[in-house]
Amino acid sequence: MKRVVFLRAGAAALLATLPAYAAEKCEGAPGNGNAKLIVEATALRNAVGEVAFTVYPDDKRRFLAKGGKLARARVSSASPRACFWLKPGHYGIAQYHDENGDHDFNRTLFAPKEGFGFSNDAPTSIGLPAFEAVRTVLPPSGTVIRMRMRYRR
Template sequence: MSFNAHPLLATVAGALLAALPTQAIAAEPCEGTPGTGKAKLEIIATDLKNAEGEVAFTVYPDDRSRFLAGGGKLARVRTKTIEPLTTACFWLPVGSYAVATYHDENADHDFNRTLFSIKEGFGFSNDAPTTLGLPSLKSARFELPASGKTIMIKTRYQR
């Protein structure tokens, strides 16, 4: 079926594409390389309050001892913040993962916090709860199927 044969369909499709934020449809290079047994994971950080700095997207393997641990990451991408949505993508083996993001507003590559407050926005896959501290791997874990997956992570700020 051709869009030329259906002008109404072409008009509706064009309007929908024009309404999407540019970053959400931009073709960003993915971390890693495609290959047998790998799938594309696209992550969209939502609710970013400004376009300052960058967003760090960190993928963790399905290993409780590595989740949110120093040196435990499987892969990380840092990309310029685009408000209100910023995206990153990864080529990963099919399997289970968890993702953490943070809005590094001052681009110092540090998640700025004090003993009593968090100064930069953050989020976790599955919108894992952080009411009583860091989320568990179980609450943030998701499956990456062979067909690939897009997940959205809401950015939370505590200011």
């Protein structure tokens, strides 16, 4: 009898924690007309380190500029997905695979050493994409944006 009570209490305690794990931690806050933006990185070459997602406002002068970001989330490369509560509108999104976890986008003299990508999977054959190529819409209903990680080496 004591064993059954103990098992039921343990099961109840475990079930009580499930909503905390199931709830997605988002940057920002819901309400006030905010919409949920979910970003996912695809085609990672490994699950080492973390992925940094950076959201830029609808202003090409701030895109990839120092201090220009609106929000950033760093997540494990094993589960490369993050979410943000933002006002509906247009944004630019960049991502990079911080394999060594130093919170810096590492480069060689001529090319990135770590994976990177942009909203709309904007092409980057030579140099960085223009803001117009990465500009994407966040509707009032929210959206999910998947971005392919690219590697130069």
